[in-house]
Amino acid sequence: FYICIVRFHSISSNLKVQDLCRCGTLGMSDDFEIAFGRRLIEEVARIAPKLRLIFRQTHSQIVGDALMERSIDLAVAAGGFAERLLSRQVLGEGGYACLVDPRSLAPGQNSIELAQFVARDQILVSSGGFIGITDEGLAALGLSRRVCASTTHFAALPHLLKGSQAVATIPAHAAQSIAALCDLALLPCPLALPRYPIELGWRTSTQLDPVLAKVREAIVASFA
Template sequence: MNPIDFSRVDLNLLKVFEALYEEGGAGRAGVRLHLTQSAVSAALARLRVLYADHLFERTGRGLRPTPRALELRPLIAQALDDCRQSLAASAQLSGQASRTLRLGLSDDYEVAIGGRLIQLVAAHMPGLRLIFRQTHSLVVSDMLMSREIDLSLTAGGTTSSTLGREVIGMAGYACVGDSRWLRDGPLPLEEYLRRGHLLVSAQGYVGVVDEALKARGASRRVHASTTHFAALPYLLVGSECIATLPQHAARALARASPLHWTECPLPLPRFAVELGWRKDSVRDAAIQRLKALVRQACEDPVHGLQGGTRAS
């Protein structure tokens, strides 16, 4: 095998690899990179020759990375991150800083603090483009280690020795429903059990409420399930159903929609809110600054994880 002449390797191919890996299709990668689909396909052909592997296999839902591509992903991501950091450092010297960072979080946090975090980033990191990526505690470690995200905000899950974690708050639960049917004052447990429920769950079958009710020898009627808290205004308005969700998301949805929130009558365990990162990012000033802004957004007295009063 002839040795590779690295001086002749087009580093833009690595950006194509990254886009194909994250988008799962040549068409979507092309849109992201402002390239035609045929140009992306041609770049993939060159990557296959360069790495002597097929890299991506076609499935019914797009392109799936091969085992070799899975091995290459963190290495290529690190190389691209190093290049971006060097360019960002150069831009800072010229007063034209520009950077993209990816924050992984579930949409209860995105609904609650996303808007406030965007304001803070615009004020304190004006050269930063922030990307929100959906994640949860079961997959967040893998997403951090594979460099799909730079930081995470989840209810745990960052357990690898290569990851750092910090508990930045504790959160509890509340109920939301159509304001015409859910009034001020405590919701009696009897009415809570009588109402139909919408479940928000990654799996769609059982949640923390069902586990607490089972311990009491009780159950509830779940009419439907969804994976996204942000869908609740569209699913609950006009219905007598209620949903139980983290209180920070309940408050945010009530501020922005016809939903009303109230305390949950069922005692439920509180949970830790964790900020996670790769330990090798401790020297990255932009990531450290974004960590501080995420903490600030979570501590906001109105829009944060602890602030606010019961909606009227």
């Protein structure tokens, strides 16, 4: 964490203590930000009213380096905290669900068969843009899918799915939040995919910043 000085047009000698606020940078991919960001803001505001949260994009493949380089203070990710100078706490585990335009479904349809799933175009959300966990699950069954587009941002999905027959398979927490806000249909994933850990990570230190400790408590409460 660092001190952020709120800038005014007056000269610096006129700044008062109340013009100073703490800022903390929290690394997470936007699926977590979409699903838990508002809750985190409210929880942090309750326990540390002067704290400003800065959300920064990261994912499990780069989160460890980001913490060690001090570009973020805390992180929520699906693993990636194996570095010996990092500590971690399991917040829970996640699964997957599907999103589609409801107009692409038959009346009353609230699920999708595997054959129907494979027949649809697919939107892939991936940091690399080439392959995802769904491809691995399908390959184990001798199946494959056609990915018509890839994106690195879950927030783009409503714009990419609306008016199409395409389907996106994403973490269930993000799928639920996006469906609730964007008039998309939430469907169970017809493919058995492995669940994954959701972890909170931070730099191990003998002297723990008390504000950092409070933010960690807020994160744990938000994911409870």
